[in-house]
Amino acid sequence: MQKSIITTLIATALFSTAPTFAAEKTNMMIMDAWVRAAPPSAKVQAAFFTVMNHSNKPIVITDVEAQGFGRSELHLSGKKDGMMTMQKQQQVTIPANAVFQFKPGSYHVMLLEPNQIAAPGELVNVSFTLLNGEKFSTQMPVKRDNSKTKMDHSKMDHSKMDHANMKHN
Amino acid sequence: MNKSKAIIAAGIIGLSALGAMVANNMQQSSLPTFTTAYAQPTQIALPEFELGDNQEYTKALFKGKWSLVFFGYASCPDICPTELYNLNHVANIMTEAGKTMPQVVFISVDPVRDDNKMLTTYAHFYNDDFMGITGATSEIDKLVASFGVIYQKAFLANNGKYVSVPYSSPIPEDQRESYLINHSSRLYLVNPEGQYVAAFAPPHSAKKIAEDLLKL
Numbered sequence: 215m216q217k218s219i220i221t222t223l224i225a226t227a228l229f230s231t232a233p234t235f236a237a238e239k240t241n242m243m244i245m246d247a248w249v250r251a252a253p254p255s256a257k258v259q260a261a262f263f264t265v266m267n268h269s270n271k272p273i274v275i276t277d278v279e280a281q282g283f284g285r286s287e288l289h290l291s292g293k294k295d296g297m298m299t300m301q302k303q304q305q306v307t308i309p310a311n312a313v314f315q316f317k318p319g320s321y322h323v324m325l326l327e328p329n330q331i332a333a334p335g336e337l338v339n340v341s342f343t344l345l346n347g348e349k350f351s352t353q354m355p356v357k358r359d360n361s362k363t364k365m366d367h368s369k370m371d372h373s374k375m376d377h378a379n380m381k382h383n
Numbered sequence: 384m385n386k387s388k389a390i391i392a393a394g395i396i397g398l399s400a401l402g403a404m405v406a407n408n409m410q411q412s413s414l415p416t417f418t419t420a421y422a423q424p425t426q427i428a429l430p431e432f433e434l435g436d437n438q439e440y441t442k443a444l445f446k447g448k449w450s451l452v453f454f455g456y457a458s459c460p461d462i463c464p465t466e467l468y469n470l471n472h473v474a475n476i477m478t479e480a481g482k483t484m485p486q487v488v489f490i491s492v493d494p495v496r497d498d499n500k501m502l503t504t505y506a507h508f509y510n511d512d513f514m515g516i517t518g519a520t521s522e523i524d525k526l527v528a529s530f531g532v533i534y535q536k537a538f539l540a541n542n543g544k545y546v547s548v549p550y551s552s553p554i555p556e557d558q559r560e561s562y563l564i565n566h567s568s569r570l571y572l573v574n575p576e577g578q579y580v581a582a583f584a585p586p587h588s589a590k591k592i593a594e595d596l597l598k599l
Contacts, residue, residue, distance in 0.1 A: 250464055253508035255501045258460040291461045297533055298462045299565040301545060318465040359468060
């Protein structure tokens with residue numbers, strides 16, 4: 215247990231942002247969570263985050279729900295037959311002692327049937343259900359872009375980005 | 384046949400060949416050597432087409448300026464927003480470098496759910512200069528054919544898996560609003576003569592795309 219607390223502390227220090235959620239029974243954390251802002255006319259949004267599994271067992275996410283959205287699904291974007299496709303995932307397994315990313319162009323939570331598209335600055339409450347029956351939820355801020363976090367986990371290159379010209383409405 | 388005529392004939396043939404070579408070279412020299420983009424072996428002139436509510440978008444849209452063309456749809460949850468945010472980064476890099484950003488044309492292959500007004504708002508959310516257009520599937524498909532785009536409608540079947548069918552195929556009633564579209568995610572470069580000349584294959588890096596665009 216002590217080790218996990220230390221790991222948590224180190225991770226917290228490393229990521230320089232507080233974990234948005236730490237599960238009590240299952241030794242995992244969700245960090246760096248965000249819902250990507252979309253035009254008001256959009257019909258879907260996507261949520262991205264990093265899961266840290268501090269346990270020696272895989273963690274399986276089986277279901278996801280988001281407040282303000284009629285339906286939420288675990289998805290994986292990928293290339294198939296020369297097209298970008300999305301496949302609904304019945305479950306997503308986070309390997310033991312691993313850091314697993316839900317990121318643009320890869321795993322994400324697809325948020326469908328919005329009551330209203332979530333605007334930048336708002337928080338979306340996202341609940342997860344694990345295979346062991348445990349449930350937990352976390353607040354995810356809506357952002358246009360996540361590149362301003364100190365540690366960018368994505369492989370995208372934002373080194374030349376000019377934030378001054380970005381729209382912040 | 385006298386000798387002088389033969390010489391003249393040979394000269395004409397030689398000059399024509401030289402002319403053709405020069406013309407060919409001139410065409411090729413208009414395209415720099417790209418680092419990331421795949422140059423087309425031959426430049427493909429785009430066909431006649433009519434998109435927009437009043438058929439206002441035609442071949443002329445691509446004349447006189449460089450363009451970047453991406454095919455997608457407004458209900459696209461991940462790929463299209465990622466692409467448009469990325470293209471906004473490209474635009475910022477180009478602006479910083481004092482260069483003109485090619486016009487960005489986002490073409491929706493989903494005219495059943497998307498309309499031109501909504502697509503304009505959609506594109507402007509990412510960058511005020513981006514265009515979002517659509518039209519009749521028959522017109523979209525003319526460009527689809529020229530660029531070699533592929534797209535299919537995908538709906539959620541009873542087994543929880545997505546099934547892909549051609550766009551015009553009927554799908555279950557309850558999926559009319561929520562279907563997805565699988566689509567090519569190449570970014571196409573069109574020259575100011577309205578010819579498709581190169582493509583950027585995914586995954587797209589704003590920095591690498593800009594690096595090639597700065598050479599134009």
